[in-house]
Every structure is written in structure tokens, then in C-alpha cells.
Amino acid sequence: MTPQSRPARPGALARFSQDAFWFRQRGAALSFAILLAMLLLLAVVVPHSFYSATNLSNLAGQLAPLFLVSLGQTFVLLGAGFDLSVGAVISLSSAILTLDLAGPVKIPLALAAAATVGLVNGWGCVYLRVHPIIMTLATSSIVQGVALLLLPTPGGVAPPILVCMASGTFLGLPVGLYWIVAACAAAIWAVHATTYGIRLYATGQNPLAAWMSGVQAPRIRVSTYVISALMAALAGAYLTGRLASGDPNVGSALGLDSVLGAALGGTLLSGGVGGPIGTIAGVLIIGVLNNGLNLAGVSPYYQFIVKGSMLVLAVSLFRRKEAGL
């Protein structure tokens, strides 16, 4: 963090931020340790197939959407929310982007639709005080329905610009990598180098205390849902470009995986602890695990068991004060 990026008026919030930085990132260190152990294991078990350029570039291409949604989900979790609707928003974005409209209209339309979903989620969770799991469960059902109405079966043609931006290589590196780096950099900047990030942590840890300190906690919480939905729309755009066509169910698996990525990175579902740095490790753990199990020739049946056990094991490392959600 550079001095310029601190808030103009150093006050309680700024001090709060610096003292608590390492405390809040303790989970990320653990996640990176797990990731390192997995990478070392792969170097022993399947060194040539895992550490080949083709495999790594495939991995980057596959992981880009998960990175986008997990980073978006991290914002929501930091604000003590929960967004189950990201999977449906990805599908909606894919359906809108393959509509029979002119290309320049469709991309803003998809983003606007996603932002609307995020606003509705935030409005319901924050101002109407519906529990986030229920609210986003309901909206995800509606959004998935709309996606299926717009595009009943997989098909349609993706805008050429997206196909160009989501497949192949650029300057010798897979394009997925650029999406990943851009998303991670933006998320880390927003959370760790702006006053918005400081307010987000304060809101997530104690909305009332944050409100008393002059933070517009409700607005911050609504904004996290909008960010999450927009990231999901971008993930949908990437997937549409990569597949070069639309699929109204493309996001269904990513909704819960996004929570996993963030949770494996040490972001607590109770809010205010963790952050995008940990999420990077969390998403890489998921990706490397899937990829490594496939390369090692493990039967898909065992993969379910290994993944589930990894999940339980990793999450049990981040102990909390109370049991529950």
C-alpha cells in the first residue's frame, strides 16, 4: 500500500485498516501453503503433463470465469452477504449475448441486466432485510427462468469481438490469463488501496459500528451485490466468447464454485475477514485439484470424494468463534 492510496484524512478507519491487515489475511497464507503443497505433489506425481505449456494455458483458459465470479463473490462475502444468483446471471448474460441483435447493443444490455439483478438482490437483502440466501435463491430462480426464455437450448452466435477476446493467444500468452490478471488486479486495488475497501471491511465486521463511524453501510452492501453480478456477467461474456455460442445453463455449476473459491481462500461467510488475495489461492486450489486429478487418471467417481474431502478439510482449518451458517 503506497502512502498516496491511504484516505486523505488519516483517522480511525485508516488505523483500523493497517492494524487489521495481517489479521484478516491470515487465511490467505494458509491457502497459499495448501496450494504450494499441491503444486509440489503434482511435480512428483505427474511432472511432465501438469507443467507443460499446453496444460497450463488450458488451465488459464478454464479458470478465467471462476476467477471472475469468485472475486465478485468475495466482495459480497466481505460485506457479510451471500450471492447464490451468480450462476444464473452467467447464464442470463450468455443468453443475452447470443440474442438476434446488433453486437454493440448486446454487451451493454447484458451488463445492465446483471446490474439490475445485483440491485434487486441488494435491495432485498439490505433494505427489506430478507436473508441473503433466500433472496438470491429466489432471484436466481427467476433469472434462470428468463435465461431459458431468451435461449431455450444451447446455440446462437456469439459477437465476433468476444470470440476474439476469449480464445487464442495474445503476445504469446493465453487470453484467459489477461482476464485473470486484470480481474485480480482490479479486485485487489479496490479492496486494499481505496477507501471503499476500508469501508467494506468495516461494514462486514460490524454494520452498526460502521454506520456510527459515518460509513454508508447499506449502500456499501448493495454495491457488493452489483459488483458480484457484473463480474458474473463478464464471466458469462468470456464463456460465450470461448464457446463461440450461447448456453442457458452454462453458469449452473459456477454459482456454488464461486463460494468455494472464496471460502477456500480464507474469506469467512460471516463477513469482514479474508479478501481477494486469498480467493486467488482458493480458485487455483480448485483448478489445480480438478486438473491434477484428471491428469493422474483418477476415476471421476473418486474425484467427487477427493474434492468433497478437500473442501471439508480446508474449510475446517479456518475456525470461527461460533458454529452455524
Next chain:
Amino acid sequence: MRRFLISLPPAFWGLIVVCVFAALTQPQFLSLPFLMILLRQAAPLGIVALGQTFVVANRSLDLSVGATVAFVNLIVSHAMWSGYPPAFVVAVALGAGLVIGLVNGLLVTVLRASAVVVTLGTAAIITGVGFLYSGGAPGSSMDELVKWLGRGRVGIMPVSGLIWLGFAVLAWIVLRRLTLGRYIFAAGDNPSAATYTGIPVNRTLLVSHVLSGLFAASGGLILSGLVGVGSLNLGADYVLSSIAAVILGGAVFGGGAGSAVGTVLGAALLVMVLNLLTVFGVDQPGKLIVQGLVISVAAIVYQQGRRG
């Protein structure tokens, strides 16, 4: 009077609206034979949702119920049980649910990990074990007893409906007549206050998860009997539907609210709405939209009522 009206779950009002609407547009929908078919169809979901009520009232969540339903289905349809007495097969299926609930509960309470993530993890593990157990090809040797549980009738009443009623009475007793129910609501409403009062919060949460696993296995048994064969992805939609039924039944996460009667009405409302939409020729997208609207409107209205 106003307090009484607010205390009624959203599903109660929803059912009235749906019944009036059905009576005006599709009167045959409300005929006794058709209602019995609906009852038979709603019973498995209703039982799973009753189990979910315990965990939701206890400020937790069980996302492994769908996997449990599928797992029980794979157990009872497997050929290896054909030589055993039918009651033994039923006991094995219920035992599996018990163990799953116990593991969930232990992970959530001892490791204090997030229930959402833990039950997602155990769901993946159960699915994998089920695939291994069935070799990816589910059997079709379903015992006659299990089939009778799902499809049989006593007079005009479906057996599964009677079992659902039995489970509802059981859940009502646990929640309203036993100390355990008091503990569940207290621990769900305010865990730290409950701890200071001397309530065994962790043990209560453990028991809630065990009950949820057991109820999910029972629902899986009934659904297996109804379907009659093994199927790899049976009950996948039960995770979200059971939560929806609990919410429609007036439960709030951590609100110390929720009731057996409410959940029964919630499951009935959900199944009725979806069937009514089928009668009107609405297909999957329309159903998803209506389901989402019903859940969100119920949750919003109920939340406003509680605050006022």
C-alpha cells in the same frame, strides 16, 4: 387478532389464493382423486423439508439433502439387497441418513466450519460414494415394501401421505412439545445468549443435523418407492425446493421461527403451484420464474410483517 394473522405462515395465504384461483379456472384440479395424486407427489419433498426445518430454525443449513436422497435411492435399488428382509433394507437406508447427518453435525459443531460449505462438501462425497457403490449403473431391483411405501394406498389415502403426516406430527412434537425444540429455537435465535443461559448449543445443532439427515433419507426412501427404479440424479432439485418450502412455511434464518405445520403447508403450496402451472401448459422457464417470485414475495411480505 393482528398478531394472530401475522403469525400465520406465508404458505397459508398462498394456499388460499392458489385454491381460489384453481376453483375458478380449473375446478377438476381440486377433485379428491387429483388431490390424492398431488399428496403422493408432495410427500417426499414434504418429509425432506420437515428435516430442513430443524436446521434452518437452528441457524444452519443442510445442502446435502439432495445427495442423501440420491444415495438412499442407489442403496435400495441395488441388487445386493434382494436376499435380505425388506425391513432390513429400510433400516440400512435410514441408517445411512443418520450417519450422514451425524457427520454433518460433527463437522459443523466440532470444527465450527461454515454449514454451507461443509454440507456442500459432504454432498460431493456422498455423490461420489453413491457412484462408486452403484458403479455408475443404478440397479432396478426395488423391494415391494419400498414400492408400497411410495405408491401404495390405504383406501383412497396414499401411504406416503400418511407417512408424511406421521413425520409432521413427530416434527411438531420435537419443535413444540420437547425441550429439544426450545433449545433449537433459542440456539437459532441467539447462539451466544443461549450459551450463557446454559443451553448445550453445539449438541442441539448436532441433533438438528442428525434429524435432517434422517428425514432426508426417509424422503429418499419414499421417492425411490414412487419412482420404482434406481436413478443417478434423483432429488437433485430437493436442496433448493426443501429450503423454499421451509421459507414459505414461515421460517427465518436465525429468527428462532419455523414450524412443522408451516413447512407442510409450504411443501404443499410449492407442489400445487408447479402442478397448476403444468395444467396451464407453462413449461420450465415459466415455472422457475413463478417459483422465484413466490419465494421472494413470501419472504419480503413475511419479513415486513415481523418487523411491524
